[in-house]
Amino acid sequence: MxxxxxxxxxxxxxxxxxxxxxxxxxxxxxxxxxxxxxLPWIGSACQRCAEPMHTDAALICPQCQKRSPSFNQVITSFEYRFPINQLVQLAKFNGQTHYLNPLAELLGRRVQTAPKPDLIVPVPLHPKRLHERQYNQAALVAKHLARQLGVPYSNRLLVKTKNTRHQADLNRKMRRKNLKSSFQCRGTPPASIAVVDDVMTTGTTAAEISRILKQSGCQQVYIWVIARTAKELHLR
Ligand SMILES: [Zn+2]
Ligand SMILES: [Zn+2]
Known part of the structure; x- marks a missing residue:
């Protein structure tokens, strides 16, 4: 199959x-x-959170040094810039989901050399938002990766129970508060999980999900995203 x-x-x-x-x-x-x-392939970046660093040295960014994130590692293909940002936006808000396949395929090639997780899960949408949008773009990418890599997929383990405000309107502190207790892990997670999303901005969502998964017994949480914003785009 x-x-x-x-x-x-x-x-x-x-x-x-x-x-x-x-x-x-x-x-x-x-x-x-x-x-x-x-394409804006990610160059040198924080080894933990994949924040683009624009330096040749292998580094951990100041943010991760100050506070070690709950996830183990972020892997991404691109910086969130033209034309990747446009392809992602078209897929996310215009229903042109066919743009996600090539982006997922390229991410799949990148994660092929990374530790193989026991399970791939998407960042969930709240059922109300899923109903409005009809599809979860993160789930489409996650399913593609699961098939490409031959790893089991689940969209049931992790659920969003609180319909939070759009993170894009909030600064980092407000994002953390906004997301608090908004995700739930239903069931026992395996030892390692890759959580898939389209874009990572401040990493607040990734950190909150990893925290919940680890609290439920998962030991390794990897975050796989198509693109990562550079700092200047998310400092507000
Ligand atoms: Zn071309
Ligand atoms: Zn970092």
């Missing part, structure tokens, strides 16, 4: 025009080589 999906997906991909330029044929993940090369 998994193998069949993989083969179909690869076949579907071959020789289709690039989704960004629409001109050159795609080489991988619906993108041509020139567009792939131009």
């Amino acid at each position: 998994i193998k069949q999906f993989k083969n179909n997906w690869l076949l579907f991909n071959l020789n289709r025009p690039c989704i960004l330029c629409g001109i050159r044929p795609s080489t991988e993940a619906h993108l041509c080589q020139d567009c792939l090369d131009d």
